[in-house]
Amino acid sequence: MNVSMNVGADMDTGANRNTGANTAGTAAAPPAPPVPPEERPPGLLAPPGASGADPETAGFWEGVSRGQLKVQACATCGHLRFPPRPMCPWCRSFERTWEPVSGKGSIWSYVVPHPPLLPAYAVLAPYNVIVVSLVEDAAIRMVGNLVAGPGAEINSVDPAEIEIGQPVQVTFRDAGGVSMPAWMPSET
Ligand SMILES: [Zn+2]
Numbered sequence: 001m002n003v004s005m006n007v008g009a010d011m012d013t014g015a016n017r018n019t020g021a022n023t024a025g026t027a028a029a030p031p032a033p034p035v036p037p038e039e040r041p042p043g044l045l046a047p048p049g050a051s052g053a054d055p056e057t058a059g060f061w062e063g064v065s066r067g068q069l070k071v072q073a074c075a076t077c078g079h080l081r082f083p084p085r086p087m088c089p090w091c092r093s094f095e096r097t098w099e100p101v102s103g104k105g106s107i108w109s110y111v112v113p114h115p116p117l118l119p120a121y122a123v124l125a126p127y128n129v130i131v132v133s134l135v136e137d138a139a140i141r142m143v144g145n146l147v148a149g150p151g152a153e154i155n156s157v158d159p160a161e162i163e164i165g166q167p168v169q170v171t172f173r174d175a176g177g178v179s180m181p182a183w184m185p186s187e188t
Helices: 002-013 017-025 055-065
Strands: 070-074 096-100 104-111 129-134 141-144 167-175 178-185
Touching: 055 070, 055 096, 055 178, 141 178
Parallel strands: none
Antiparallel strands: 070 096, 104 129, 104 167, 129 141, 167 178
């Protein structure tokens, strides 16, 4: 009894808006109309010029366009961070720069996507998606594909040969007119 009275009181006063919205507003709300592309939230790492491209990621793409992997760094405490964002999570500074990194890392995890797949990817299956941990900071992880070498397709590596912890080196490949980082096996 006490619980339901408290919930009712919160809803009446607006003190707990989330609870009120979830319990009272969801069922009756009409479906939201589609959001036009130009009004969608910024894409996390959408390339420059793409719908929803985020200017915060410009340094990343500037590096990629020149074949260089860059990671955002705090100009105050020096911590690297990825994905890029305006504020340092360690010291809360808004001062930031872009630092080139070696492009070396190791496979932290991977998946082999199974159907149903988008048509453009279905023709490439089986392919891999890997998560790479960078040597500069193991906490920085990037999602990409392991490929056999520069310019190779994302299905150029037999998924059965992929190993957790395997050293990799960044490379860059054309993905529909946009240069994208990918990863290839490395000795170190
Ligand atoms: Zn900082």
